[in-house]
Amino acid sequence: MSKNQLQNELKKKRPFDSPEQEALLNILRTNDQFQNRFGRLFREFDLTASQYNVLRILRGEGKPMPCQEIGERMIQVVPAMTGLLDRLEAQGHIRRERCTEDRRVVYIELTDSAKDLLRRMDAPVNELHHQLIGHLTPTEMKQLSRLLEKARLSVQSKPP
């Protein structure tokens, strides 16, 4: 009897309970392995994946952003943002500035050194992207993205 790839990776003795379970575990497993690789790359630049993500979002926006808006573009909950930003600020990658019109909001701005750092990371990051899934054909990548987007339809509405 031929086991499939994931079953071997997890040293699972029995087949999966359902195709749903198999697909879900494949997603979890793939994510985990890829996250590991990204984590290792980012660590070379003294960043974590989350920190890189924040910096990248800020660069994409091109101008200062409130904490909350950054949090919305990540998956993250607000409370985690505070500590994340604390560390980025301590490292000199961002600056905080309180908005004068609405004193509740704090604007986050990239520093020049962070912009430099991002520029230096661009090539290695793209290279890793390519290394990780560059062996899929363009059609397969599109198919994969489409299937994952369809899968996510089941969680689109966030219950409060």
Next chain:
Amino acid sequence: MSKNQLQNELKKKRPFDSPEQEALLNILRTNDQFQNRFGRLFREFDLTASQYNVLRILRGEGKPMPCQEIGERMIQVVPAMTGLLDRLEAQGHIRRERCTEDRRVVYIELTDSAKDLLRRMDAPVNELHHQLIGHLTPTEMKQLSRLLEKARLSVQSKPP
């Protein structure tokens, strides 16, 4: 110009740099949303995803296992296992027993109450599986699993 689904979810203004990036972000995003849902379900039973995973591996094996073997079937590194097992032991879900032949290894065993708990969780867990990706056709699920397995080929060999 029509943006795609992921771009909207992330409020990304510009298109992705590459199909690779898009596919990778889709994996990360999907994983995150699904993990959230599982986390919420497990919390109702006072477990975290990792804890549930450990218990489930132990049930699948059917007999006591050394810490390390459990760690290998999860993605996790060993040091994290210690604390994880500490908490499971404190909750009465597992028992630790030192092996008499090789006194370095510690065997982990499920308690009866943990087996009960797992039984009670089976239905809700399967239901969530189905709710999350039951709307894909069987063909699509197979395709998704196959694509993810192919994607993982790039990280099969673990550099020490």
Next chain:
DNA sequence: TGTCGATAGTTCACACGTAATCTATCTGAC
């Protein structure tokens, strides 16, 4: 004007994941 509810951000407490380091034990070569 004053008060009430909403909102932005913070703080705290807890469970992880990862790396580095340590201890106890085993194994194999000499």
Next chain:
DNA sequence: GTCAGATAGATTACGTGTGAACTATCGACA
């Protein structure tokens, strides 16, 4: 037999994700 290196776990330190509760501020309505 003994000692060196390997192996199983534990410990510590740090960054992160989550929930609950708190503070400061804003806006709207009586």
